[in-house]
Amino acid sequence: MERIERDAFLAHATLPTFKRKVEKAKEIIREALAIAPSYVAVSWGKDSVVMLHLVQSICPDILAVHWGCESQYDQDSYADVEINYLKKNPTNYQRDLSDGRDTWGLKYADSNPLCFLGLRKEENRHRLISILKYGVTHQYQSGDRQNLYRCCPIASFSWQDIWAYTAKYNLPYLQSYENDWRSRTSVFHDLENKDLTHNAGFRQGGIEKMHKYQRNKK
Numbered sequence: 539m540e541r542i543e544r545d546a547f548l549a550h551a552t553l554p555t556f557k558r559k560v561e562k563a564k565e566i567i568r569e570a571l572a573i574a575p576s577y578v579a580v581s582w583g584k585d586s587v588v589m590l591h592l593v594q595s596i597c598p599d600i601l602a603v604h605w606g607c608e609s610q611y612d613q614d615s616y617a618d619v620e621i622n623y624l625k626k627n628p629t630n631y632q633r634d635l636s637d638g639r640d641t642w643g644l645k646y647a648d649s650n651p652l653c654f655l656g657l658r659k660e661e662n663r664h665r666l667i668s669i670l671k672y673g674v675t676h677q678y679q680s681g682d683r684q685n686l687y688r689c690c691p692i693a694s695f696s697w698q699d700i701w702a703y704t705a706k707y708n709l710p711y712l713q714s715y716e717n718d719w720r721s722r723t724s725v726f727h728d729l730e731n732k733d734l735t736h737n738a739g740f741r742q743g744g745i746e747k748m749h750k751y752q753r754n755k756k
Contacts, residue, residue: 539705539716547705550698559699560592563691567596567654570675570689576652577601582619584711585656588703589692593654594627601630601650608635615713622710652687658700659693669693 539547550556570576578593580586580602593600604620611617624631659666675689692700704711 544705547698547702550702551706556699556702559694560703562694563592564596566674566689566691567593570652570654570687570691571597573675574652574687575650576654576689577603577646577650578654579656580604581606581656582616582623582712583656584700584704584709584715585658585692585695587619587623587709587711588695588700589654589656590623590629591627591703591707591709592691594629599630600654601632601646603632603634603646605634619710619712647683647686651685652689654689654691656692657690658695660696 576597578586578590578600580590582604590600590602606616620633657665657669659669669690674691674693675687677687678684695703703709
């Protein structure tokens, strides 16, 4: 992150609206932790890193679980983000690379029925509708996840809020963001084709947003 970019995001972190969102996220986390034993699903993307840091500010030893594939650590800087974050913010962490598909962690449901997810309304229309319909904390009523909970404490965070929080607390982030400051950089690994695939629906934001943000700050 260039100095001018970091300074812009640090300036954003001083805004009252940003501070209110952070406090609201912490309030949501406290309420969720009172519902049931919980864990954090962390992808090591920027959103989940921010969410994990927020949850740890309330519950430092929260269980954090990363699902993925071993080969993804050959792509981007997942290993560096994982190591650097946990070195500064140790917690009860598990890396599950069994199949890269069980993103809901049903195997952990018996002991930890509530899952914190780094979903944001800004990401796409589907998530906006889902969060507006079910709220930031939701108990599933049917299917494999029946009676389990999800909690999305950063649902109202904008991409600027995410980067402001990242800059303020000097959190690590994936190297790919240096090339594309998109709103969401999520990847999944195609186990059959051994090919890292970017979902087109995830391609929101981009460096043009960073440029627009910088222009608006001048």
